Amino acid sequence: MDDGKNKIKISVRSLVEFIFRHGDLDSRLTSNVRALQGTKIHQKLQKQYNDEKLKNEEFKYNQEVVLKYEIDYREFKFLIEGRADGIIEKDGYTTVDEIKTVTKPVDKIDENYNIIHMAQVKLYAYIYAKKNDLDSIYVQLTYYNIDDGKIKFIKKKFYLKELSDFFMNVLDTYYKWAKFKMDWESTRNSSIEKLDFPFIKYRQGQRELAVAVYGTIRDGKRLFVQAPTGIGKTISTVFPAIKTIPMKMISKIFYLTAKTVTGIAAEDTVHRMMKNGLRLKTLTLTAKEKICFNEDINCNPEQCEFARGHYDRVNEAIFYTINNEDLIDREKVIYYSRKFNVCPFEFSLDLSLFCDFIICDYNYAFDPKVYLRRFFEDSKEAYLFLIDEAHNLVDRAREMFSAEIYKKSFLNVKKIVKKDDKIKKNINKINTYMLKLKKDSNEKTYIQKDKFSDLNFMFMNLLNQLEKWILENRENAGYEEVLELYFNLNSFIRISEIYNSDFVTYVENIKDDLKVKMMCIDPGTLLNDGMKRAASAVLFSATLSPIKYFKDILGGREDDYNLTLSSPFQVKNRVLLIANDVSTVYKYRKSSYAPIAEYVNAVISQKKGNYMVFFPSYEYMEKVYELFIENYKNVKTVIQNSNMDDTERKKFLLDFEKNNDESFVAFAVLGGIFSEGIDLKEDRLIGTIIVGVGLPKICIERNIIMDHFNSKNGCGYEYSYIYPGMNKILQASGRVIRTENDRGVILLIDRRFLTSDYKRLFPKEWYPNKIVSSKQDVQKILCEFWKEEQN
Known part of the structure; x- marks a missing residue:
């Protein structure tokens, strides 16, 4: 039966990590390998307890014990749950055991080493003692050093009254956060229920x-x-x-x-x-490299004032911000990060816990x-x-599910860690293995369906050794390069964990280096x-x-x-032309430069305004651009640079002025930053010319994708080349008509658009369309099109 109380469900670990966190932010070592080792070590120690249980009838042991506790507290009903690593019963006493893996020597660890660890096991102990009517209970923190295998047990007895007081103090501390959440949800929900669609009518x-x-x-x-x-x-x-x-x-x-x-x-x-x-409550998360206050991203207390003492200040920063802001964009995150002197990236991640969108x-x-x-x-x-x-998401997913590493990076690190024989020995093994791969590849690309398990095992060993070196050599020259290899190895191992039949591993010789890549194909x-x-x-x-x-x-x-x-949009507001007399395939490109320049001029000659011309590559674009500005000197132009920063991108788009009384032509690359996502409404863009069918460049990876899907569904070329290319074309063409009052022209230059492979991919709104064979055809059709606008 519902008692009307607000329910708050939270894990023991989340609760103590939020309430008791303190000190510095240090993101130098975040290894999934350590997590994997932690799991293995837990299993190892739990097995030892289970072995003792078999030998000694009076010794009782249960592992991974689920603990849940529900309590009414003020206007809330808290459900607090967790999983204790082990419950030990011996000599009439009960002990709650929590296992922690560390790299710090265990002889330097005491009960104050990590207050979060002690808080966690005390809450487990309270829940267990309360549920089982125990007046007293032991807690035990088992610290296992992953480098030398040494163990330290920190064991302490608590009476139920002590644990109860501790538990209630935790709830007291968390209460203001729970109260905020309850009050906010009421305010938010009331506003949503009253909210109407923000436009007069639906389009x-x-x-x-x-x-x-x-x-x-x-x-x-x-x-x-x-x-x-x-x-x-x-x-x-x-x-x-x-x-x-x-x-x-x-x-x-x-x-x-x-x-x-x-x-x-x-x-x-x-x-x-x-x-x-x-x-x-709406929050925009910005990538660490774009929001970090430092020129070099160093998330550690020695090199960043915002990391130093971050956890001592961050909860105050969160509470203040969520009580004063609803829409928390990048600028707001930066403002409050500076106000409270906290890391903007980690601060924004914590803010997300209290946001709805x-x-x-x-x-x-x-x-x-x-x-x-x-x-x-x-x-x-x-x-x-x-x-x-x-x-x-297609290419982005392939990228995020893949990982690569280079042979040279190991040799460079070997020079830096001169005095560490263990690391050097492991690197030598890896180098020998990769030299064999180089030989097997016979100076070409070597592809296999399975990951290199032996290599991954060596990487895991090296990762552990590098972690210890990193902790002890922060002032060493080359430290950043060692850290970079550490993170690359970490990524490589993480991807190896999800490796399946939709992956291949390939080895590629690159000049004087060797690349090994686990590539997600599908x-x-x-x-x-x-x-x-x-x-x-x-x-x-x-x-x-x-x-x-x-x-x-x-x-x-x-x-x-x-x-x-x-x-x-009404079809009459746009005209789509297809030039059937130009081939943009690579071997004919040189002869296409002049006809393309003429077509561009034919389009812009019929109406003054802003136009964009898209090309499949920078090289192709630059060749036509050079010819165009030589032949048509009076036309204002701009060309996309391959390394434009945010300021340059904004400047590029500012040139698209409304009511432009002269012709302006921007040359850009298909699939680039200006071919999708930009919104040049009304007459800020009245025409788009697209050169080629957008096929991705032929390369090893595209051919691997093609082979994979040929085997899977017989559509390898389509999945690897045609569909991704056509998607770029559709995106670029979509820049022209953005609102119901826009009018514009789209010219596709490539005779392949008239083949069945492409015509079947045309969207409905591309019909009707007109085929042109000369600049005169273009001028005649566009003259009539723009006349209709005046009528």
């Missing part, structure tokens, strides 16, 4: 999309949506998602993006609803190296993933596993076609929902 397709998103969340399903430009995908997915929060269908929304610009669009959408009365990169949900374990490890919460521009299975971290997921894009391909490679299931929406 064509918006209501259909919103209803589909709501139904997907209600049913606990996944939805794949192709929604052409202009429908308003962001508001149509975010609004219905937010409306389900008070109904307890979901507890938190993760808006996942590939690029900063799409995250800003989500921020703007939430902000618009906030103007209409919405209260929603989190805007972040795909990595935070899927990457096995960095995904948010605080949410997704053993959680029973109902989360929602809104995956924006989902077509980008990320579908791993993405499916990642999406299980959420109760529901909505994957949406303007270019999620063909849907079967994307469902296959993005982890779709047979019972997932699909939705394909029509473009809301």
